[in-house]
Amino acid sequence: MCPGQGAYLPGALRHLRYVPAVAEVLTTVDTHAPAHGSLRVPVGRLLTEEDAPAPEELLRSDPLGFDLATYAAVVASATVLLGLTRHRVDAVLGHSVGDLAALTVAGAVTVRQGVQLLRIRDRLLRTAALPAAGILATDTTAGQAADLIRACGTPQVRIAARNAPAQVVLAGPDAQLAHVRRALEDSGHRVTPLTSRTAFHHPLLDEVHRSFRSLLRAQPLARPVLPVHTTAGRWATTPAHLRTTAAAHLTEPMELHRTLLTLRRAGFTTFIDSGPRALLSGLVRAGLPGCATAAPLRTPVAADRILRRLNAVAPPRRPGPGPW
Template identity: 70%
Template sequence: MRSDLPAPTGGTPHTVLMCPGQGAYLPGALRHLSDVPSVAKVLRTVDGHRAALGGTGTPVGRLLTDAGAPGPEPLVLADPLAFDLATYAAVVACATVLLDLAPSPVHAVLGHSVGDLAALTVAGALTLGQGVRLLHVRDRLLRDAALPAAGLLATDLTAEAAADLLRAEDLPQVRIAARNAPHQTVLAGPDDQLATVRRTARALGRRATPLTSRTAYHHPLLTGVHQAFRRLLRAQPVAPPALTVYTAAAAGPARTAAQLRTVAAAHLTEPVAFHRTLRAMRLAGFTTYLDSGPRALLSTLAKAGLPGCTTAAPSRTPVGVDRIRRRLTAVTGTGSGARPLHNGTGP
């Protein structure tokens, strides 16, 4: 992305809360926030709905409050649904705390990949219960699809260099899944072909790192799953969001119920152009970008793509309420004008 992006003219600078996807799960990520009412309610609600739907295995609450819980790789192999639910719950829980503590208003949410479901929940378009049910349905569709072994590979290539490499190696089944930053492109495809890309990239002195993922999201391999998921989404009620909803799969905001349902399914087959969305949001007046995950995933990408803007990851671990408040104050440069912590997102 160009580094000479012009500042928006007129209007009030806006803040966006960014909701990450795949990489947001960390064992025990919420252990220092588990007594916060809104966090406790998110974990209790997610586990309650999971149990009502017949879910088994390690409760999400333990995965996110016990530092000794399984790490991302063993968890996605042993219980991919638990991995998905823990990722979703961690982002929603962190977001509720940030919304409560932010000294200045948050105007929008931005989802990245499966983080779109968390963004829709944080905005109030979907409830926590709906989010859990949708992840259960998606889990069943993915299992029933009997997909080939496939995944995601993060590289430090530009999108153009990645496309050139794929053509040179004749790997038509590998696709660009995400254009995250000027020099971060994620590829999706069958495992054997991604292994070829990895060897070639490393031989050229470039980084190529497999991502923890149960399949090749943002890839045509999931077209059948996407179509079935979209059909089921038609029956889902969608509330008018309290915050404007953006997705990294599109440049503009989602406003209608149909657009919001499209956002919920986009991560299955639609490629991500995070840099394009950031550029559009910058032009729309967004100047502060807060990462709502327990790591600094999206804030790092935003910093690379938006020179001169304010980026931060206030809930990156290890973190408690006081540290989040200090980090937010440092970002906004204002005193402690935070609202009292409330009871969190509705069930």
């Protein structure tokens, strides 16, 4: 599983900087990234130095650097896990902008292409006339969130993700989102603002989505070596599906919980979180009790410790035939 927002952790790969696969990813990203942002910190340094800027600081001063570091962290982490695991990996799943990392891990796009696509997306976001907007996570059900949005009279706040039975992400313009946040907190709910440059998974980004999809048509795609599943609940089996997946995080709501249930019915019982922290493995535990999960890079550690964490996961049962 390839996480998106929240996967950047300063120095996350500091114990792996000399692993050839990690060094190759970081070098490729820095080679093809522009000299951008006021910090001008190479992605390699962001992910290998413990005193690198915190997520909020990096996003504020260098949004593209934040995006590239998030992408590189997940791709490099997944590459390490694929090299270490003693079990066959049957599929890859992206979450939000983690879909682009998932496509890279699956072999549909190269790291260089991933950097180019993030640069294109950054330009589109910077030139669009977008209002100040963001996203926040709540401990409500989807029904509770919808009722509260109506009661608050905040029609531009939308459900951006249904991650677990009681974990919903909301997105919208800052003023309306703040109103909903106050109402949630007054009702005793937990609310966590997420580090994000705008309201992803929201119609505010319709124009950016159309432009990005148009530019994606010119991108050559390879046949994935791993099946790609999306949080829209389907396999991405054609070039058109893969391009749709790369742009989905801009406007499409995520249905992670429904997707996990679909995968479970297909026979998948073991889910490995390939990002720093343990963002997605926690959601799997909340929504699929009884399945095996692991987040081997939840804290920065060397390859031997990652291997021990992987080996602690129960051997998976074989899923049914994939889409190939």
